[in-house]
Amino acid sequence: MILIAPALFMAWAIGANDSAKAVGTAVGSGIIGFKRAVMLIGVFVMLGVFLGGAGVSDTISGMSEGMTRNQVGLVLFSAATSVTLASLWGKPISTTQSIIGSLVGASLALGIPVDWWTVGKIAAAWVLSPLVAAFFAVAVYRIYSPLVKRIHGLRNLELTQKWLVFTAAAYSSFNLGANELSNVAGLLQSLGIDGPFRLVLALTLALGALTFSYNVMITVGRDISPLGPTSAFSSQFGASLAVSAANLLGLPVSSGQAIVGAISGLGLYKGEHVNTGLLLGIARGWVVAPIAAGTLSYLLLLLLA
Template identity: 85%
Template sequence: MVLLASALFMAWAIGANDSAKAVGTAVGSGVIGFKRAVLLIGVFVTLGVFLGGAGVSGTISGMAEGMNPTHVGLVLFSAATAVTLASLWGRPISTTQSIIGGLVGASLALGLPVNWWTVGKIVSAWVLSPLIAALFAVAVYRIYKPAMKGIKGLRNLELAQKWLVFTAAAYSSFNLGANELSNVAGLLQSLGVDGPFKLVLALTLALGALTFSYNVMMTVGRELAPLGPTSAFSSQFGASLAVSAANLFGLPVSSGQAIVGAISGLGLYKGENVNLGLLVGIARGWVVAPIAAGALSYVMITILA
């Protein structure tokens, strides 16, 4: 019971925070309304967790070896608590980092060996993903902007831009299911829970997006840097490419780090006003989140398990 309740709490927390990174640029630039964005998330996250998350699930489940359902439930509860606190603050945090931090804290509390090589690879991916996303975003922008100039007629241009931003948001939502939600699914799979429960997780994530994600969406889509349709598409698509590359290697990275890196990198490339104070605050949260989740997991397992 603890495991399933915590898994649903974690899925809701991912929806409340990480969904902003999937559709924040689309909503912030005014291309998609909030409720339509939530519907888009629900559909494509479901596809992502069923079709694209095998490699990530395998990596995460391997880190939970030796843990029973109660231990894993406390890990998920600790990670979800850290993410929810960040959502209350309106900051995009990394649910992936929180789960990995919780797993490391639990392993230390239980006296289980920690595969520091795997942890090191994952942390390296966390550092590289925003940088790679920024490079992808700039590359996409340099290809995309001239292509848009070749479209005749203002109406045709606007329609093309809207559909491309929608496509990038759908792609990013798919990655949200294939990466972040697959972290939760992987932990459940390691304990024999699989199949239809992924659909329940996806629907719970959509509920989190509907009920609690708006403030984080505005942080990503409006407060970090100015976003028009061209920048929104380039940032979102560049970030999605970076996350997809990590998925191919089975590395659980953060779509939040990728989209923040893409928006910031493209904004600096274009010479726009990037909110550096906000960026530093977000980066600080990336460090605090796994430490807080790990510490809470360690304390809870020491006391309760």
């Protein structure tokens, strides 16, 4: 229980915060209702953590070598605490950054050598992912927008856009399981806990989405920049492409950074209003979250490990 409880807490925290990045554009644009979005998350996160997360799990499990179950439990508790505090403020932060920051803090406290080369690669991916996501979002928009104009009939247009936004949200939810939840699964895997327990993590994530994610969804889906169906699909799909590229490389990136980069990049490209004040606040959270998680982890490991 010393390890299982923090793991479930972390999965719940991912659902409370990161699920907004998977379906926030769909909910914010009014295409998918909140409860249906949570059901979609539950199904596709489960598929993602079982089918698409091997590379990320291996990277994370390698960073926790030399730690006991109790120590990994404290790492997860520290990361989950920082994510939950951000969710209380309705801010989309990076659960991935929180876990990595917590792992680094724990390693420093325990005197375990930190693989700074791997940390550097991950940090570089964090910087690049919103830029790459913005590029993909604009590219998808430029391809998709002319095609939409060729669809005849309002009913056909609405049906096409709804299904495409649904598809993009499902793809993003799959990535949420393959990337963010696989961070937790990777830590458990390093201690011999694998297989069926991934199902429990996925269900706990869905519970986090159901109980605590609405405010963060609205921040992502409405407050950064105006989103119609075309922009919602382009942003979500572009962000998913960026995260998938990172998954293939085994790099644990943030779907939150990707979707924020995609929405704001596409908004700037279209000449629409982008809430720069909100973006600055989100960016500050990206810096504060891993530092806070790392500091808490460092102190807890010194006191309790």
